[in-house]
Amino acid sequence: MTRLEELISRAGSIAVLGHTNPDGDCVGSCLALYNYIKEQDPARDVTVYLEKGPQKLSFLKNFDAICSQVPREASPDLCVCLDCSAKDMLKDFEPILDSARYSVCVDHHVTNPGYAAENIICPKASSACEVLYGLLDAEKISRDVAECLYTGIVTDSGVFKYDNTSARTMEIAGKLMEKGIEFGRIIDESFYHKTYLQTQIMGRALMESVSFLDGRAIFSVVRKKDMEFYGVVKSDLDGIVEQLRLVDGVEVSIFLSESAPGEFKASLRAKNYVDVSRIAKYFGGGGHRKAAGCTMHGSVHDVINNLSEHIERQIREYEESVHVRGSAECI
Ligand SMILES: [Mn+2]
CATH class of the missing domain: 3.90.1640.10 (inorganic pyrophosphatase (n-terminal core))
Structure with a gap:
C-alpha cells in the first residue's frame, strides 16, 4: 500500500x-x-x-x-x-x-x-x-x-x-x-478540440497577422469589439499564439488581446533561443523561457515597437554569439 x-x-x-x-x-x-x-x-x-x-x-x-x-x-x-x-x-x-x-x-x-x-x-x-x-x-x-x-x-x-x-x-x-x-x-x-467560433476567430487572427524583423517575429491582435462581434471570451483565443509560433522562420510570436481601451494582454512564444520570460518580466509580467505574458499599454503600434526592441536585441546577441563561436572554430 x-x-x-x-x-x-x-x-x-x-x-x-x-x-x-x-x-x-x-x-x-x-x-x-x-x-x-x-x-x-x-x-x-x-x-x-x-x-x-x-x-x-x-x-x-x-x-x-x-x-x-x-x-x-x-x-x-x-x-x-x-x-x-x-x-x-x-x-x-x-x-x-x-x-x-x-x-x-x-x-x-x-x-x-x-x-x-x-x-x-x-x-x-x-x-x-x-x-x-x-x-x-x-x-x-x-x-x-x-x-x-x-x-x-x-x-x-x-x-x-x-x-x-x-x-x-x-x-x-x-x-x-x-x-x-x-x-x-x-x-x-x-x-x-475547438468550437466553431474559436476556429473562426483564430482564422481571422492568423489572416491578419503581421510578420516583422525579417520574418523572425510575427504578431496578431484581437480587439474587444471583435470579441464581442464573435461572442467569444479571452479563453477562446487560446492556441492562436502557438499557431503563429509554428510559422516557418519565426523565432518569436506575439498575440495581443485587448482587455480595455489602450490595454492589451500580450502572450509571447519563442521557438529556439530567445528567452521571452526576460521580455515579459521587463514589462511587469512573467512566465517561462519559451512561453510568457504581460500586460501592455498604448496603441498596438507602441506595444509592438516596445516588444520588438527587446526581441531584436536578443536575436542580435544570439547571432553575434553564434558568429563568434563560428569564427573561433575556423581558427
Ligand atoms: Mn498541472
Whole structure:
C-alpha cells in the first residue's frame, strides 16, 4: 500500500480539491483519484469540489459528480489537494482544507510552498497526474482512471511536447495506453478540440497577422469589439499564439488581446533561443523561457515597437554569439 492509499484507507470521509479555473490536469487528477477510490469501494464517502470545469472534459468518468457548490459545512477526515500550487488557489473551497482533520497535497509546481499537513511535490513531473500515478497501485488503475490521468498528462505536456516531458512521462503514458484507453480521442477532445467560433476567430487572427524583423517575429491582435462581434471570451483565443509560433522562420510570436481601451494582454512564444520570460518580466509580467505574458499599454503600434526592441536585441546577441563561436572554430 502506498502512503496515499494508507491515508485514504484510514479516512472515513474524503474531500478532493483542485485549483480555481480548473484545467485538464486539475480535473483529470481529481477525477482519477475519485474514480480510483469509488471503484474499490462504491460506498466510500468521497466528494470532488471544483469550480465548473471545461465542458470538453465531460467525457471523463463521473465528470457530473463534481460538486461546484460550496458546502455550508464540510469537515472531512482527509482533504486531498491536487495540482494546486498555493492555498489561496483553492478559492471558495479553501475552508474545506482548513476544517479537514488531515490533509495531503499532490502537485508538480515548483513554487508550491507545501501548505498541507503532508506534501508530495515533484517539480520535475509534467503534471499532477504524473505524480498521482506514482502514488496509486498500477495494477488497480482501471481504464476510466487511466483516461483521467492521460488527459492531465496530455494537457500539461502540450501533447508530450513541452520541456517538462520526460522519459518517465512517456513511460507512464505507455502504461496508461495498455489499459485500453482511446488515446487519440483523448488528445483531440482535451487538447485540439475547438468550437466553431474559436476556429473562426483564430482564422481571422492568423489572416491578419503581421510578420516583422525579417520574418523572425510575427504578431496578431484581437480587439474587444471583435470579441464581442464573435461572442467569444479571452479563453477562446487560446492556441492562436502557438499557431503563429509554428510559422516557418519565426523565432518569436506575439498575440495581443485587448482587455480595455489602450490595454492589451500580450502572450509571447519563442521557438529556439530567445528567452521571452526576460521580455515579459521587463514589462511587469512573467512566465517561462519559451512561453510568457504581460500586460501592455498604448496603441498596438507602441506595444509592438516596445516588444520588438527587446526581441531584436536578443536575436542580435544570439547571432553575434553564434558568429563568434563560428569564427573561433575556423581558427
Ligand atoms: Mn498541472
